[in-house]
Amino acid sequence: MAIPDVVAQALRTANIPFTGVSFVEIGNRTTWLVHFAPEATDPQKAQAQSILDTVAIDAAAQHAQDRRDVQAFVSDMPLVEKAINLTILDQVNFIRARLPTPLGAITPQQWIDAVKAKVDTL
Numbered sequence: 243m244a245i246p247d248v249v250a251q252a253l254r255t256a257n258i259p260f261t262g263v264s265f266v267e268i269g270n271r272t273t274w275l276v277h278f279a280p281e282a283t284d285p286q287k288a289q290a291q292s293i294l295d296t297v298a299i300d301a302a303a304q305h306a307q308d309r310r311d312v313q314a315f316v317s318d319m320p321l322v323e324k325a326i327n328l329t330i331l332d333q334v335n336f337i338r339a340r341l342p343t344p345l346g347a348i349t350p351q352q353w354i355d356a357v358k359a360k361v362d363t364l
Contacts, residue, residue, distance in 0.1 A: 246263050246264075246265060247311070248297060248298075248299055249263050249274065249293070249294065249297055249299075250262075250263050251310070251311075252293050252297045253276065253290055253293060256286075256289055256290070256293060257286075258276075258278075258282065258286045258287075258289060258290050258293075259278065259279035259280075259281050259282045259286065260276050260277055260278050260279055260282065260290070261277045261278070261279050262276075262277040263275065263276055263277065264277065271294060271295060274294045276290045276291075276294065278290070309361050309362060309364075312358075312361045313358050313361060316354055316357050316358055316361075317354075317358075327350075327353065327354075327357075328350060331348060331350060331353050334348060335347040335348060
């Protein structure tokens with residue numbers, strides 16, 4: 243995940259109303275800018291500056307954010323992604339039912355939960 247995404251997620255977590263973030267130089271925090279929504283208050287703007295000054299941008303923080311993003315994507319998957327996954331699941335269940343010792347079908351929720359669990363291992 244890119245640093246702008248990590249910063250944006252930190253701002254969202256803090257419930258700071260903003261429309262975007264920009265960076266002239268990723269390696270220079272003094273060039274980072276939050277574009278606030280009109281309803282942002284002065285205390286929220288001060289909190290946002292504190293976030294810009296302190297947000298963790300190391301590899302571990304980025305990896306954790308990647309996992310959260312994938313978990314959210316899986317939960318709110320676009321229709322085409324759902325259709326692809328459910329088609330694959332249908333085929334997996336077809337094979338499972340025809341094994342020498344048949345196995346029960348995997349439900350769509352079990353499939354989604356397994357994908358989310360796999361994300362945590364990556």
